[in-house]
Amino acid sequence: MRVHAAGTCKLHASVLTIGALDGVHRGHQALVCEARKRALALGVPLVVYTFDPPPRVFFQQALQLTTVEEKLCRLEQLSVEHAIVASFDAAYSTRDESAFLTELQDLNPVEIWVGPDFRFGSKRGGDIGTLRESFSVKVLDSIRCSSGEIISSSRIRSLLMQNCHLQAEQLLGWQTVQGKA
Numbered sequence: 001m002r003v004h005a006a007g008t009c010k011l012h013a014s015v016l017t018i019g020a021l022d023g024v025h026r027g028h029q030a031l032v033c034e035a036r037k038r039a040l041a042l043g044v045p046l047v048v049y050t051f052d053p054p055p056r057v058f059f060q061q062a063l064q065l066t067t068v069e070e071k072l073c074r075l076e077q078l079s080v081e082h083a084i085v086a087s088f089d090a091a092y093s094t095r096d097e098s099a100f101l102t103e104l105q106d107l108n109p110v111e112i113w114v115g116p117d118f119r120f121g122s123k124r125g126g127d128i129g130t131l132r133e134s135f136s137v138k139v140l141d142s143i144r145c146s147s148g149e150i151i152s153s154s155r156i157r158s159l160l161m162q163n164c165h166l167q168a169e170q171l172l173g174w175q176t177v178q179g180k181a
Helices: 026-042 055-060 068-077 097-104 128-132 153-161 165-172
Strands: 002-005 014-018 046-052 082-087 109-113 136-137
Touching: 002 014, 002 046, 014 026, 026 046, 026 109, 026 136, 055 097, 068 097, 097 128, 109 128
Parallel strands: 002 082, 014 046, 014 109, 046 082, 109 136
Antiparallel strands: none
C-alpha cells in the first residue's frame, strides 16, 4: 500500500472511500470491502482518504481508537492500494467544501463510497448531495451488530470507557491491546 499526504496523489482513475475510520471497525471494514469489490470489477486502484487525528478527536478530544500507524496496517490488510492521510489540524478544519472537491478530482474517482452520515468541509458544510454534484457516489447503509445497534466508533469508545472490552472487540472485529484499540 502506498501512503500519501493530502493533495499529493494523482491517479488516472480510482474507486475512493473517505472517512475518519477510527478503529477500522466492522462497519468501516464493510465499506472498504464493498469499495474494493468495485475497484476490482472496474480494474482501478482502491484509495482510502482518511484523517489524522480523526475530526472527533481533534474537536472533542474523544478517545482515539487507533493510531494512524495501526489504521494504515489494518487498511493494508484490507487490500487498500493507496491511503491518503490528511493532517487534521486547525488550518485543515477551515477548508471549505470546494477545496476538498478539487483535491478529490486529482484522484479521478469512478465511484466514491461513503457511509450514510458522511459530511465534509468547514463546519461539516458538505454532504452526500454536495458530493453527488461532482462525482458518482455510493452509500453503504450502516452496519448493525447482532443486537440491531449500529456499529460506530462512538459506540466503541463508550464501551471501552465502561471497560466492556469484549463487546468493543466484537464491534471492532479485532482484539484490543491492554484496553486500547
